Amino acid sequence: MLTFYHAPWSRSSAILWLLEELGIDYRMELVDIRAGAPEEYRLIQPSKKVPAIDHDGTIVTERAAIAIYLGDAFPEAGLAPAIGDADRAEYLTMLVYHDAVFDPVISAKVKGLSYISNDYSFGLFDDMVANMERKLSQRPFVAGDRFTLADVIFGAGINFTMNILKGLPERPVFKDYLARVTDRPSYKRSQDQDAALAAQVPAFQAMFAQKGM
Numbered sequence: 638m639l640t641f642y643h644a645p646w647s648r649s650s651a652i653l654w655l656l657e658e659l660g661i662d663y664r665m666e667l668v669d670i671r672a673g674a675p676e677e678y679r680l681i682q683p684s685k686k687v688p689a690i691d692h693d694g695t696i697v698t699e700r701a702a703i704a705i706y707l708g709d710a711f712p713e714a715g716l717a718p719a720i721g722d723a724d725r726a727e728y729l730t731m732l733v734y735h736d737a738v739f740d741p742v743i744s745a746k747v748k749g750l751s752y753i754s755n756d757y758s759f760g761l762f763d764d765m766v767a768n769m770e771r772k773l774s775q776r777p778f779v780a781g782d783r784f785t786l787a788d789v790i791f792g793a794g795i796n797f798t799m800n801i802l803k804g805l806p807e808r809p810v811f812k813d814y815l816a817r818v819t820d821r822p823s824y825k826r827s828q829d830q831d832a833a834l835a836a837q838v839p840a841f842q843a844m845f846a847q848k849g850m
């Protein structure tokens with residue numbers, strides 16, 4: 638049994654897409670992070686954040702770890718280069734790079750944090766943008782020539798930070814990449830599911846009501 642701890646329209650939405658992409662059975666446990674997750678949820682996720690999964694009693698937290706774990710646990714989906722595969726190193730690198738560099742440098746930029754590269758493990762925004770632009774100009778997918786779970790994580794990440802947060806610049810290479818990776822039934826399914834779930838969240842209901850939606 639796989640339990641997925643999720644909050645719609647959040648970082649865990651990438652894992653919703655990933656589960657749909659893998660095509661595996663799971664049970665969803667909604668965590669209302671906008672109202673504040675209950676204290677006992679800390680036993681699952683120490684910072685009371687989503688996502689988290691419980692797979693037959695094994696708890697995994699952090700998007701990169703969840704992606705690596707599930708890709709390896711369900712190899713039949715063919716979305717995770719296995720140990721020995723030439724793409725494995727880049728696959729792991731990019732999954733971790735997303736959470737350790739891409740995500741925090743954009744948050745730092747959006748929040749106006751001024752710093753020198755050596756003071757923070759995630760380095761500089763401009764270096765990240767240059768790296769992503771270079772990589773995605775050289776290959777169609779983040780880890781090579783084929784779509785992997787790293788593209789689910791980057792697809793969700795680029796979509797949110799470029800189109801919603803407006804923290805990542807709208808470069809043609811990012812737009813082309815996004816068009817490539819989101820043109821998948823699993824992405825559309827997860828988007829529809831998330832919108833339906835968001836409509837049940839009191840914080841979003843209040844926001845919609847305020848906007849007259």
Ligand SMILES: N[C@@H](CCC(=O)N[C@@H](CS)C(=O)NCC(=O)O)C(=O)O
Pocket residue numbers: 647648649670674684685686687688698699700701736
């Ligand atoms: N490092 C975590 C970050 C997850 C994260 O930031 N989740 C946010 C949702 S966007 C959250 O649950 N926030 C609730 C809170 O901090 O109380 C991961 O990559 O899984």
